[in-house]
Amino acid sequence: MCGIWAVFGSEDDISxxxxxxxxxxxxxxxxxxxxxxxxxPGCCLAFHRLAIVDDLQGMQPMRVFQHPHLYLIYNGEIYNHKVLQKQYDFDYATACDGEVIIHLYAMGGIEFAAKNLDGEFTFCLLDTANRKVFLxxxxxxxRPSFKISTETGFLAVCSExxxxxxxxxxxDSVSDVTKFIEPVLPGHVESYSLDMNGKATFNERVRFHKIGEEPIYKTLEVEIGSDIKENICNLLSAAVKKRLMADRRIGCLLSGGLDSSLVAALVVKHAKEEGVDYPIQTFAIGMEGSTDLMAARKVSQYLHTEHHEVVFTAEEGIAALETVIHHLESYDITTVRASVGMFLLSKYIKENTDSTVILSGEGSDEIAQGYIYFHKAPTPEDADAESRRLCDDLYMYDVLRADRATAAWGLEVRVPFLDHKFTSYYLNLPAKMRSPQSGIEKHLLRSAFDGKGLIPDEILWRPKEAFSDGVSSVKKSWYEILQSYIDEQINDDKVEKSAKFYPHNPPKTKEALYYRQVFEKKYPGLARLIPYYWMPKWMETSDPSARTLKHYKQ
Structure with a gap:
């Protein structure tokens, strides 16, 4: 996890x-x-580094002797950089994975470069010879990325x-800078031309890879056979294995649910095979009586990890809300609720351990239809369409949460369930096969690992629980604790008037209004970055908690 920042065509004092x-x-x-x-003129590149690979030569902005006219800043990990080096006979100047972006661009252009990258990344590449900038x-x-691009030639980019x-x-004729801030779209590259005064003109935006589309790059190869379940196991295993690329210690977030447990089990398996000389650390968080804590403890004992439990109080969770919203840059109800536990757990990891690279289970619910409301999908095709919609918007919700909650404490999160090879295979299986079966969500994924002995059967078939529900006790959920607190902070009439003050995504509950007020205090004018509140589909509910849904299993 790093931070990139750049400006081009500034007419103000660059300092x-x-x-x-x-x-x-x-x-x-x-x-x-x-x-x-x-x-x-008016151009500057900056980089905050979390050193994961090549501590000595991996600093940025990066330049290499073969292509001195190219400047690169990027945040992420390119897992197939060694494969690409061998494939194209690149002469690397560093051992840093991101250097391959420079060589790929020099060989075939920016779209060619992006299409060949297996990893999680965002980048800004400056070509001084051709006076071009690429995002x-x-x-x-x-990996997050935001930009400002104005008709007067000012361009800026930043991780947050x-x-x-x-x-x-x-x-500019409009002084409010927030009107121009927007995300760099996932799966896209953008190009800009720079004039002699450093002013940037937008050229084009190209989508280089679509969700569910088979990537063109070469990476850790997995032989695809006729056994679908075996293919799923092998592809997810390979996705985890490639994400062990690091010079820093690797750990796992472990809620005791299916997704994080499978990831942790595969990390332990591959770490043993590759001779990793330290025990894998797993991390769980919850309030007293948390179902997640109890389940995670069982998984840890089964896997023989060095397990860490963090128990937080209602007071500690509530006290963290404003700071969490500051880091999230979001007021979405589900995102805020779930981020508090992840934020506090990341704080513990940073302050008490040397684990820096953290693997997590984000993305599985969207790819494998894990949310409880998928039980109510009218048809398998409707479920498939919803799954793909969720995947398209992940960067504004669960992926945003995972990135910001960990990055706030200088940690790097990696999410193997969003591996391109795994997701392109899984999403192109027949829609009916991927739907909930026998009243069990993610049935295909669970059954693929049935009998493998990776995790206990009771965990493999443990019903879905939202992160914000699992961290609390069965008796009183985290969302109920939040609502009890916020009920005393917000008057009823304020909710009724909220649509007047907040016409975009008007808050309809006290909890939503409370988060929105904190957000507006920190980021006035940026509410449009969240297009809608995340809510279950096909079910009548006014709250996104899984515990409010009919199919929730105690």
Whole structure:
């Protein structure tokens, strides 16, 4: 997890603009560099580094002797960089995985480069010889990226929106900078031309990879046979294996649910096979009596991990809300609720262990139809369409939560369920096969690992629980605790009037209004970055908690 930041075509004092870069220091606590570019007025590139691979030579902005006219800043991991080096006979100057982006671009252009990358990434590439700037982001948007692009030639990019909110656009007719901030779209590359004054003109946006589409790149090969369940196991196993690429210690978030348990089990398996010389650490969080804590403990004992449990109180969770919303840059109800536990757990990991790379189970519910409301899908085809819609929007919800909650504490999260090879195979299986079966969500995924002995059967077939539900006791859910607290903070009449003050996504509950007020205080004018509140489909409910749904299993 790192932080990238750049401006082009600034007419203001560039030193003033550069003050904004320090708003994302948390993403890269190991090192910092900021660099202007000769003959490009108003241009500056900056980088906050979390060193994962090649501690000595991996600093950015990156340049290599073969292509000195190219400047690269990127955040992410490219898992097939060694395969590409061998395939194209690249002469690397560093051992850093991101260097391959430079060589791929020099060989075949930016779309060719992006299509060949197996990983989670966002990048900004400056080609000084051709006066071009390129922005790109991975298929699912696992690594965040925001930009400002104005008709007057100002271009800025940053890992988080907060690094753009204080930039000066004094030459623009509209002074409110937040009107221009928008995400770099996942699975796309954008190109800009720079004039002699460093001003940027937008050229085009190209989608280089679609969700569910088979990627073209070569990576850790998995032989696809006729046994569908065996293919699922092998592809997920390979997705985990490639994500062990790191020079820092690797650990796992472990809720005791299906997804995190499978990931942890595969990490332990591959770590043993590759001779990793430290025990894998697993991390669970919950309140007193949490179902997640109890389940995670069983999995840890089964896998023989070095297990860490964090028990938090209602008071600690509530006290963290404002800070969590600050890091999230979101007011979505489900996202905020679930992020509190993940944020507090990441804090513990940073302060008490040396694990830096953290594997997690995000993405499985969207890919494998794990949400309880999928039981109510009218047809398998409707369920498939909803699954793909969720995947398209992941970067604004669960993926956003995973990135920000961990990056707040200088950790890097990796999500093997969003591996391109795994997801393209799984999403193209027959729709009926992927739907809930026999009243069990994610039935295909569960049955694929049945009999493998990776995790206990009671965990393999454990019913779905939302993260914000599992962290609390069966008697009183985390969302009920939040609502009890917020009920005392917000008057009833404020909710009735909220649509007048917040016409976009008007809050309909006290909890929604409370989160929105905190968000607006920190990010006025940016509410549009969240297009809608995440809510279950096909069911009548006013709350996104799984515990409010008919199919919820105690």
């Amino acid at each position: 003033f603009q550069c003050n904004a870069v320090h708003k994302i220091t948390h993403r890269g606590p190991d090192a910092f560099r900021i660099e202007s570019v000769n003959h490009f 790109g982001r991975d298929t699912y948007g696992v 929106a907060k690094g753009l909110t204080d930039l000066s656009l004094k030459f």
